[in-house]
Amino acid sequence: MKYETVIGLEVHVELATQSKIFCSCSAHSYGAEPNEHVCPACCGMPGMLPVVNKRVVDYGMKAGLMLGCHINRVTTFDKKSYYYPDLPAAYQTTQWFAPVAVNGLVEIETSKGKKGVRIKQIHMEEDAGKLVHDIREDTTHVDFNRTSVPLIEIVSQPDLSSAEEVVAYLDRLKNLLRYARVAECEMAHGTMRCDVNLSVRPEGSDKLGVRTEMKNMNSIEAIKRAIEYETARHIDALENNTEVLVQETRRWDDIKGKSFAMRTKETAGDYRYFPDPNVMPVVIDDNWFDEIKSSLPEFPEVKRERYMSEYGLGEYDTEQITKSIALCECFEEAAKTCGDAKNAANWIISEVMSILNLRQMTYDMLTVSGKSLGELITLVSGGKVGRANAKKILAAMFDDASINPEEYANANGFVISNDTGLIDKVVKEVVESDPKSVADYKGGKEKALMALFGRCMKELKGNCDPQTLRKILIEYIDKI
Amino acid sequence: MDRVILRRLELLNQLSLTETQKDEVIAFFADRENDAKVLENIDTSNVERMVHVMPVMTVVREDIPSQPFSRDDLQKGAPETDEGYWCVPRVVE
Numbered sequence: 116m117k118y119e120t121v122i123g124l125e126v127h128v129e130l131a132t133q134s135k136i137f138c139s140c141s142a143h144s145y146g147a148e149p150n151e152h153v154c155p156a157c158c159g160m161p162g163m164l165p166v167v168n169k170r171v172v173d174y175g176m177k178a179g180l181m182l183g184c185h186i187n188r189v190t191t192f193d194k195k196s197y198y199y200p201d202l203p204a205a206y207q208t209t210q211w212f213a214p215v216a217v218n219g220l221v222e223i224e225t226s227k228g229k230k231g232v233r234i235k236q237i238h239m240e241e242d243a244g245k246l247v248h249d250i251r252e253d254t255t256h257v258d259f260n261r262t263s264v265p266l267i268e269i270v271s272q273p274d275l276s277s278a279e280e281v282v283a284y285l286d287r288l289k290n291l292l293r294y295a296r297v298a299e300c301e302m303a304h305g306t307m308r309c310d311v312n313l314s315v316r317p318e319g320s321d322k323l324g325v326r327t328e329m330k331n332m333n334s335i336e337a338i339k340r341a342i343e344y345e346t347a348r349h350i351d352a353l354e355n356n357t358e359v360l361v362q363e364t365r366r367w368d369d370i371k372g373k374s375f376a377m378r379t380k381e382t383a384g385d386y387r388y389f390p391d392p393n394v395m396p397v398v399i400d401d402n403w404f405d406e407i408k409s410s411l412p413e414f415p416e417v418k419r420e421r422y423m424s425e426y427g428l429g430e431y432d433t434e435q436i437t438k439s440i441a442l443c444e445c446f447e448e449a450a451k452t453c454g455d456a457k458n459a460a461n462w463i464i465s466e467v468m469s470i471l472n473l474r475q476m477t478y479d480m481l482t483v484s485g486k487s488l489g490e491l492i493t494l495v496s497g498g499k500v501g502r503a504n505a506k507k508i509l510a511a512m513f514d515d516a517s518i519n520p521e522e523y524a525n526a527n528g529f530v531i532s533n534d535t536g537l538i539d540k541v542v543k544e545v546v547e548s549d550p551k552s553v554a555d556y557k558g559g560k561e562k563a564l565m566a567l568f569g570r571c572m573k574e575l576k577g578n579c580d581p582q583t584l585r586k587i588l589i590e591y592i593d594k595i
Numbered sequence: 596m597d598r599v600i601l602r603r604l605e606l607l608n609q610l611s612l613t614e615t616q617k618d619e620v621i622a623f624f625a626d627r628e629n630d631a632k633v634l635e636n637i638d639t640s641n642v643e644r645m646v647h648v649m650p651v652m653t654v655v656r657e658d659i660p661s662q663p664f665s666r667d668d669l670q671k672g673a674p675e676t677d678e679g680y681w682c683v684p685r686v687v688e
């Protein structure tokens with residue numbers, strides 16, 4: 116018998132806000148002391164009242180619109196009860212009855228073609244704290260820095276059927292949410308987390324099999340492995356009666372390559388959801404809605420189309436630049452400034468992206484402005500600065516985004532000299548000091564000329580037009 | 596509601612009901628269950644959900660971080676702390 120896998124995902128994404136969802140504590144706990152960013156509200160002290168962070172609702176709406184959802188113009192918060200030390204109030208404030216966004220659709224592309232994945236809902240909620248078990252043997256240590264950091268949970272319908280589709284879906288979510296600049300979505304940083312709901316049924320059956328939920332996958336690779344393992348486990352249970360499948364939550368252990376039962380799956384009733392009486396309904400009026408709608412970026416595929424038709428870029432270049440909204444913005448501004456889109460694209464792909472990679476920065480961390488990059492490109496194409504020196508200027512712009520390329524070139528002696536007297540002088544010195552290379556060149560070795568050329572360029576500190584230098588050098592040698 | 600459940604409630608609440616009272620209570624709850632069934636049969640598919648009994652809405656705050664409380668103040672009432680952490684009974688083996 117053939118089987119098919121049915122997968123739905125619950126994806127938690129940390130929103131890139133400055134402060135927490137219901138209090139003004141900083142939302143950035145990376146590198147902070149334990150419990151440095153806490154207050155009575157996020158510590159769950161009795162009597163504290165939550166105040167909603169507007170930007171969380173902004174980002175919730177943006178995410179919803181990017182994923183093709185309907186926005187609930189009256190959206191409410193509810194309490195979800197569970198009792199664990201990482202949740203000081205013993206309930207999580209989340210959305211159950213009227214989440215900010217519902218009924219979306221995300222298109223993915225795999226080796227099997229295009230496919231729509233339906234989004235059930237996106238809800239806004241607070242994150243839980245962190246528990247540390249390895250400081251002392253007798254207690255658990257609790258850090259509430261992450262408590263109440265804003266999250267959205269994106270719940271898909273069970274429309275996915277393979278690890279490949281899951282990966283394509285997660286990539287698409289990341290791409291869209293990063294374009295809207297609502298989240299970093301980096302699994303390695305914990306700013307994107309994914310739970311996999313999976314069941315298996317005979318191919319063509321319309322009844323769903325027993326569903327298990329898997330947690331604790333920390334990378335895309337781990338998600339792939341977990342799906343493959345769990346699918347095999349389900350099929351084995353169905354075919355060979357190796358075990359009885361039960362609806363439960365399982366923890367993925369990536370080192371052992373296995374999933375382990377954690378607890379039988381809670382149902383909604385176990386959480387005793389009820390409207391949070393401390394947060395009044397959030398009412399999104401037309402002004403607010405329109406403001407968010409008009410702030411949305413162009414969709415990646417619309418951009419791709421436009422880059423090819425409007426700027427005449429090739430498919431590869433387009434693909435590279437549209438990986439990140441920061442690269443897109445830099446490119447568009449640079450192309451406008453220097454008036455040469457293809458050149459701007461080359462600079463982004465060959466220079467900007469390689470510095471980002473070298474410095475282990477994500478593309479979205481780019482701070483160099485497109486305007487400055489455009490000015491730098493103009494200096495090079497106008498013959499004012501050599502390419503090698505332009506790269507040095509670009510590196511300096513990465514360190515200090517306020518650098519003006521032309522001023523920096525002037526201040527650091529990176530301007531190409533039109534002083535042929537100087538070039539003549541350098542050529543004469545270099546040629547006279549290396550009669551062997553001159554003889555080799557005259558004997559037909561092209562490489563010897565390159566060596567002489569390189570030494571002249573070095574003496575001139577790169578501030579020379581290569582064509583001019585080459586011409587003067589050959590003429591000089593020919594005269595000997 | 597049946598006699599078994601009622602007996603349990605009687606014990607929990609330290610009551611003792613007469614046979615007549617028991618019949619009355621059981622009949623009363625049967626009526627209420629029927630009332631609920633009437634509500635269940637009403638078609639509400641086109642009725643917008645009531646989000647709040649009062650016409651109220653929340654105020655929102657700008658996304659500006661601040662830190663008006665110190666950790667030390669917050670941990671004053673804690674039974675045990677260690678290097679800035681709250682300590683709780685161990686939750687994993």
Ligand SMILES: [Zn+2]
Nearest residue numbers: 138140154157
């Ligand atoms: Zn707080």
